[in-house]
Amino acid sequence: MEIYLIKIIIAHLVGDFFLQPTSWVKDKERKKLKSGKLYLHVLVHVVLIFVVFLSFDIWKVALSIGVLHLIIDALKSAFQTKKNARILFFVDQILHFSSIVLVWHIFYKGYLDISFLNETKTWILISGALFLTMPTSIIMKVIIAKWLPDNDDESPKSLQNAGKYIGILERVLIFVFILTNHFEAVGFLLAAKSIFRFGDLKEAHDLKLTEYVLIGTLLSFGIAIVVSFMVLGLLK
Secondary structure (H helix, E strand, O other): OHHHHHHHHHHHHHHHHHOOOHHHHHHHHHHHHHOHHHHHHHHHHHHHHHHHHOOOOOHHHHHHHHHHHHHHHHHHHHHOOOOOHHHHHHHHHHHHHHHHHHHHHHHHOOOOOOHHHHOHHHHHHHHHHHHOOHHHHHHHHHHHHHHOOOOOOOOOOOOOOHHHHHHHHHHHHHHHHHHOOOHHHHHHHHHHHHHHHHHHHHHHOOHHHHHHHHHHHHHHHHHHHHHHHHHHHHHO
């Protein structure tokens, strides 16, 4: 039964990300419910259901997907503004995938096995991953605050909060690499970051900034490695 769910998801991915030109998206944002591209986009999704199943017998599934897609996209178009566009994108996709699972359940009696949420290992993994995001960023900020140079990452030349999000991404990647037994990838990640940072630090000619970045990098990697091995130990 899972094959039916996969086919519907493929149809959604193709329809939303491959066969939806930017001009359609802009037209929907501008004209909202009056946009002809909105209804054309929904029609594409309906046709794709027939294509992935290679059958017209699933017209009820196709119609259901089309109606639900239209409702979700219509609501998004009606409420979207420049300020909430980013968050509505993710809400929109969550609702689409939820509607897909609903249709799959109704027509094919499928269900998602979420018994893993009752397992201790799952919550250990979630706890470790969460700790390496914002909590570790705050801990690091407290530890190295006294060494913060005048020209830190929040200067006009740097993206807002870029350093924080880079740190979170690198720690999560280290967590994944260690848990999947790819320790060499951790060294590659450290080397890659060093190469990208080398040019900036060389141009800055600031010893304090270099030392600050080095402390932050080693501390970030160190915490990520320690937490990852702790999680590995708990999982065993």
